[in-house]
Amino acid sequence: MAREKKRRTGRRSPLAAAALIGAGLMITGGVYAGASAAFAATEPASVTAAVSTEDGQKLFQANCATCHGMNLQGTATGPSLYGVGELAVEFQMSTGRMPLQMQGPQAPQKHPQFSEEQIKNVAAWVQSVAPGPTYPEEKTLDGKGDVAHGAELFRINCAMCHNVAGAGGALTEGKYAPGLMKTSALHMYAAMVTGPQNMPVFGNMSLSADDKRDIISALLFQQKATQVGGMDLGSLGPVSEGLFIWIFGIGALVAITVWITAKSN
Secondary structure, three states, rough: OOOOOOOOOOOOOOOHHHHHHHHHHHHHHHHHHHHHHHHHHHHHHHOOOOOOOOOHHHHHHHHHHHOOOOOOOOOOOOOOOOEEEEEEHHHHHHHOOOOOOOOOOOOOOOOOOOHHHHHHHHHHHHHHHOOOOOOHHHHHHHHOOHHHHHHOOOOOHHHHHHOOOOOOOOOOOOOEEEEOOOHHHHHHHHHHHHHHOOOOOOOOOOOOOOHHHHHHHHHHHHHHOOOOOOHHHHOOOOOHHHHHHHHHHHHHHHHHHHHHHHHHH
């Protein structure tokens, strides 16, 4: 007699069904998130960084026209902005030098009064009305130029004002060359191209685009360099070093002399 096979009948656990549904949802969500990230990466950056010349004009007329004129023509208290371009506007406003708080030998750097978007809008309007120097290629600011060549160019063209270490220095009549250890690559380039304050303009005949890239690379390298010689004392050279030796060195000798004299008595 053939044995009858017994069929095993049973119901699947509810927990297993819930686990399958949860796994399916996780896989679906992961695929969706990955696809969204991939599409976002392919979208142009300009979509989120659009500028409005109309808003820029309103901001300019409300905050800058008193000195520079409603149409950039300049006034008795402020120069014309014809030909300065968006690069100069971005530099002056992003570093807080403009709007100017008060007349003086030099506009000091301070915290900017406008947001990055507002500054871009004002710069775009100025560029549309009176074109001038504009933003450089990303390659110029990448910091991957010839550091040694850039350092040599900096010593020849810039060190007499900014100090060989980029720490800044005093000029005549209350003016000064600012330190460069916290300056961004864009603002280094803007200073060379637009010549703010007392700085000369370095055109392509003086310094080529590659030369500017090398100088920027050298300064960015120096910003990240580790001081291996102890305290840098502000990198101001013999002035700060001599002052340090005079105060602490001579002071220590005087203290030792007084101590020896008091002990002998």
